[in-house]
Amino acid sequence: MKYIFVTGGVISSLGKGLTAAALGTLLELRGLKVIIQKFDPYLNLDPGTMSPYQHGEVYVLDDGAETDLDLGHYERFTNSVLSKLNNLTSGQVYANVLKKERRGDYLGKTVQVIPHVTDEIKARINEVAEKMGGDIIITEIGGTTGDIEGLPFLEALRQFVYDVGQENVLFIHVTLVPFIKAAGELKTKPTQQSVAKLREIGIQPKVVVCRTEYPLEDEVRDKIAMFCNVAKKAVIEELDADNTIYELPLMLNREKVDELVCNILGLETPEPDLSEWEAFVHSVVEPKHQVTIAVVGKYIELQDAYKSIYEALTHAGAANDCRVEVSRVDAEDIERDGAYAHLSEAHAVLIPGGFGDRGTEGKILAAQFARENKVPYLGLCLGMHIATIEFARYVCGLEGANSTELDSATPHPVICLLDQQKEVQEKGGTMRLGAYPCVLAPGSKIREVYGVDEVRERHRHRFEFNNHYRQQLEAAGFLVSGTSPDGNLAEIIEIPDHPFYVACQFHPEFLSKPTKPHPMFSGVIAAALAHKQEGE
Ligand code: GLN
Numbered sequence: 404m405k406y407i408f409v410t411g412g413v414i415s416s417l418g419k420g421l422t423a424a425a426l427g428t429l430l431e432l433r434g435l436k437v438i439i440q441k442f443d444p445y446l447n448l449d450p451g452t453m454s455p456y457q458h459g460e461v462y463v464l465d466d467g468a469e470t471d472l473d474l475g476h477y478e479r480f481t482n483s484v485l486s487k488l489n490n491l492t493s494g495q496v497y498a499n500v501l502k503k504e505r506r507g508d509y510l511g512k513t514v515q516v517i518p519h520v521t522d523e524i525k526a527r528i529n530e531v532a533e534k535m536g537g538d539i540i541i542t543e544i545g546g547t548t549g550d551i552e553g554l555p556f557l558e559a560l561r562q563f564v565y566d567v568g569q570e571n572v573l574f575i576h577v578t579l580v581p582f583i584k585a586a587g588e589l590k591t592k593p594t595q596q597s598v599a600k601l602r603e604i605g606i607q608p609k610v611v612v613c614r615t616e617y618p619l620e621d622e623v624r625d626k627i628a629m630f631c632n633v634a635k636k637a638v639i640e641e642l643d644a645d646n647t648i649y650e651l652p653l654m655l656n657r658e659k660v661d662e663l664v665c666n667i668l669g670l671e672t673p674e675p676d677l678s679e680w681e682a683f684v685h686s687v688v689e690p691k692h693q694v695t696i697a698v699v700g701k702y703i704e705l706q707d708a709y710k711s712i713y714e715a716l717t718h719a720g721a722a723n724d725c726r727v728e729v730s731r732v733d734a735e736d737i738e739r740d741g742a743y744a745h746l747s748e749a750h751a752v753l754i755p756g757g758f759g760d761r762g763t764e765g766k767i768l769a770a771q772f773a774r775e776n777k778v779p780y781l782g783l784c785l786g787m788h789i790a791t792i793e794f795a796r797y798v799c800g801l802e803g804a805n806s807t808e809l810d811s812a813t814p815h816p817v818i819c820l821l822d823q824q825k826e827v828q829e830k831g832g833t834m835r836l837g838a839y840p841c842v843l844a845p846g847s848k849i850r851e852v853y854g855v856d857e858v859r860e861r862h863r864h865r866f867e868f869n870n871h872y873r874q875q876l877e878a879a880g881f882l883v884s885g886t887s888p889d890g891n892l893a894e895i896i897e898i899p900d901h902p903f904y905v906a907c908q909f910h911p912e913f914l915s916k917p918t919k920p921h922p923m924f925s926g927v928i929a930a931a932l933a934h935k936q937e938g939e
Contacts, residue, residue, distance in 0.1 A: 405571050406528070406571060407573045409576075430665075433672035435538040437483055437538070439481060442524070442544050447494050468837075470487075471545070488535070496524055500519050500520055517555075517558060539668075549597065554604070560606065570668070573667050575664075578598070578614065580627075594611065594613065616643060617642075639655070641654065641658075649687060680917075694728065697769070713729060716928070718924065735762045741768065750935045751779035752770070770789050777902055784907070791881075794898070805817070818869060821866065834862075842856065842857050843857065858885075867908065882897050
């Protein structure tokens with residue numbers, strides 16, 4: 404087993420996760436079995452309880468782990484099958500250490516960061532290696548070198564080199580090379596200092612990936628090589644991708660980073676066949692058609708809050724030879740201005756997941772607009788609740804219908820708490836989480852879209868369609884078209900008398916990959932395209 408550790412320098416938000424993921428793509432295409440994971444130095448046990456303002460999207464895995472959004476990149480860029488083992492936080496490390504302390508495992512010793520915390524971190528790497536197998540584990544270390552909270556991780560990794568042998572480990576440092584306008588120059592000093600910081604801890608990266616807005620001139624490469632103690636060919640230029648993040652593997656391959664990594668780790672591998680990836684990028688960059696999809700949410704100004712949704716739209720767009728223009732609509736603006744003002748140009752409306760009542764009345768207006776004007780609609784999780792509430796209120800005449808999450812005193816709780824949630828007290832890790840099977844109704848739109856009878860999809864919710872209202876809604880033209888195998892939980896709803904009005908309780912965005920777009924997203928893009936062409 405070989406180990407790559409990806410650290411970050413100078414600033415956060417450098418795209419370390421994407422770099423790790425794109426390297427994973429290249430190594431997989433060289434025939435290696437790759438596992439990618441993330442260590443996060445914060446003290447939360449997982450990001451599940453963090454606000455999107457703090458953390459962006461919470462990415463859910465098959466096993467129900469609520470993880471960092473970088474794991475989404477890993478799954479989209481590679482075939483690595485991830486589990487809760489693949490996102491370790493300081494909080495988990497300390498929780499384990501303290502559990503062992505209470506159990507008496509430390510036999511009367513003083514429990515300390517070194518060796519107990521560092522041992523715990525190393526044990527996790529070994530556990531992943533043992534349980535998941537493979538040729539290579541890429542581990543991204545969250546945060547920025549120099550952060551106090553990252554130190555135990557870096558010390559553990561320094562020791563790890565000693566445990567498994569220099570020849571099996573490679574540190575890659577991703578850093579910023581800023582352009583200073585006044586001087587008209589790229590500056591290498593922050594990079595030098597951040598690598599020096601790593602050396603101070605006893606870690607020497609052998610590859611330095613430089614995030615830069617301008618190409619690295621020879622002179623800049625020389626300087627970084629010289630002052631960071633790396634070979635010149637190991638100074639890698641990583642420009643901002645012009646069109647799409649999916650260009651990154653191709654860009655890194657042009658910098659020969661995959662060849663370099665294999666040479667350093669003594670792995671003999673063939674050149675990667677990039678043709679499928681290139682074809683995908685081509686269809687993202689130069690499609691024939693274009694559609695506009697309105698995403699109506701409450702965290703619309705945040706780049707990362709609906710990350711997987713935006714990626715899934717890109718994948719589905721490529722599959723339909725179509726550029727997807729996302730119109731980000733704040734639900735509260737619809738409350739103020741009405742739906743028409745913000746949605747009249749959209750070829751489809753998408754309502755993502757969410758929590759709490761802010762903006763939900765605006766989302767209900769958006770759903771109504773889509774239903775009445777036959778605009779394709781895709782509702783995800785909360786977006787299914789919204790569609791149900793809208794239908795109950797404005798088609799069935801159930802005045803005041805709502806979800807008990809949004810209005811606990813509603814006379815018509817068409818969405819209510821799941822039975823299994825009624826006793827739940829703690830917030831963290833207690834939702835209905837992870838992959839569950841869903842049976843699709845014969846003859847339904849969604850059955851046609853998926854092309855199979857049963858699917859497995861990932862969930863993250865506490866509230867659910869209230870079966871008490873099923874008959875009444877279905878009599879009025881609503882259809883529960885996907886359920887749990889026992890028939891008890893409504894997982895998908897649709898309106899048969901509408902070109903495409905579908906919503907699901909799960910999060911299909913977590914299962915979409917570049918060359919394997921998710922049927923629900925492909926479905927809504929195809930419908931959006933048809934809707935657009937009809938209007939022309
Ligand atoms: N807040 C809703 C629930 O808990 C929807 C959750 C979501 O959209 N992920 O059921």
